[in-house]
Amino acid sequence: MGNKILKVVKIGGKLIENPVFLNSFLEDFVEMRGPKILVHGGGNKATAVAGKLGFETKMIDGRRITDKDSMEVITMVYGGLINKSIVAKLQSKKQNAIGLCGADGNVLISKRREVKEIDYGFVGDIEKVNSGFIESILNQNMIPVFSAISCTEDGVLLNTNGDSVASEIAIAMSKSFETQLYYCSEKKGVLTDMENDRSVISELNSTYYKELVETKVIKDGMLPKLHNCFEAINKGVATVFLGDSELLKKNAIHTKIVK
Numbered sequence: 572m573g574n575k576i577l578k579v580v581k582i583g584g585k586l587i588e589n590p591v592f593l594n595s596f597l598e599d600f601v602e603m604r605g606p607k608i609l610v611h612g613g614g615n616k617a618t619a620v621a622g623k624l625g626f627e628t629k630m631i632d633g634r635r636i637t638d639k640d641s642m643e644v645i646t647m648v649y650g651g652l653i654n655k656s657i658v659a660k661l662q663s664k665k666q667n668a669i670g671l672c673g674a675d676g677n678v679l680i681s682k683r684r685e686v687k688e689i690d691y692g693f694v695g696d697i698e699k700v701n702s703g704f705i706e707s708i709l710n711q712n713m714i715p716v717f718s719a720i721s722c723t724e725d726g727v728l729l730n731t732n733g734d735s736v737a738s739e740i741a742i743a744m745s746k747s748f749e750t751q752l753y754y755c756s757e758k759k760g761v762l763t764d765m766e767n768d769r770s771v772i773s774e775l776n777s778t779y780y781k782e783l784v785e786t787k788v789i790k791d792g793m794l795p796k797l798h799n800c801f802e803a804i805n806k807g808v809a810t811v812f813l814g815d816s817e818l819l820k821k822n823a824i825h826t827k828i829v830k
């Protein structure tokens with residue numbers, strides 16, 4: 572682990588959809604000093620656009636079943652609309668950002684997920700992150716903004732969970748930086764009671780996490796999110812936090828992941 576600090580921040584689709592939350596989040600993101608990377612999701616928007624085009628969306632345990640039509644929608648919505656809108660907003664705040672998907676600079680190389688019980692379609696798991704390319708962008712004082720799309724060695728674009736994109740990038744970058752990973756989503760952290768927003772778990776270790784999965788307190792999109800959080804903390808990322816649009820503010824309520 573290096574001694575330079577790098578912040579990797581993931582913003583989820585539910586926050587992106589709300590212009591007030593998005594703007595306030597970006598204001599805090601802009602205030603953060605030092606090298607930083609932004610990763611965004613956009614699942615809700617993709618579902619809405621697919622619906623308008625007459626395609627039905629199917630999710631299993633927080634992961635989208637991505638057929639050819641959905642992959643086209645995803646490329647347009649994540650790689651186009653959302654990515655470029657966020658980059659434009661950062662430019663308006665005088666932050667030089669550059670939007671990327673996994674194919675750009677050969678930065679996120681993935682493999683299509685094997686069909687076991689479920690065929691996820693055009694969904695990929697990242698096998699390699701081109702960290703040298705990311706570092707070269709950071710060295711130019713630019714902010715890489717990643718959409719949740721990776722690419723196979725054969726040039727096939729694949730839908731990749733945004734939380735996994737963030738954790739894989741954070742893990743790869745932790746070879747040269749002390750890396751801090753932030754997941755900004757709808758809730759203030761991991762809740763013991765979904766009906767009570769004040770039931771935030773301040774520190775979550777792997778034993779408690781497994782218990783909460785078994786008792787189904789953790790479900791839906793929180794399943795891949797926490798899987799990625801523990802992957803990150805066990806593979807060299809220095810700190811992992813979960814919270815809402817205010818997570819980047821000082822003293823924000825959050826969940827901290829511990830081993």
Ligand SMILES: Nc1ncnc2c1ncn2[C@@H]1O[C@H](COP(=O)(O)OP(=O)(O)O)[C@@H](O)[C@H]1O
Pocket residue numbers: 582583584585586612614633755756757758760761762763764765788789790791792793794796
């Ligand atoms: N125990 C839990 N605590 C908090 N959120 C949970 C929990 N279990 C399931 N969730 C759901 O997981 C969601 C976060 O996952 P996801 O929708 O993929 O986030 P995003 O798209 O913002 O990254 C929350 O908005 C909530 O609906």
Ligand SMILES: CC(=O)N[C@@H](CCC(=O)OP(=O)(O)O)C(=O)O
Pocket residue numbers: 582583584585611612613614615617633634635645694719730731732733734792
């Ligand atoms: C494979 C898979 O599930 N990919 C996600 C990628 C987008 C994402 O992660 O968006 P949020 O952060 O808004 O949930 C999806 O298509 O929903």
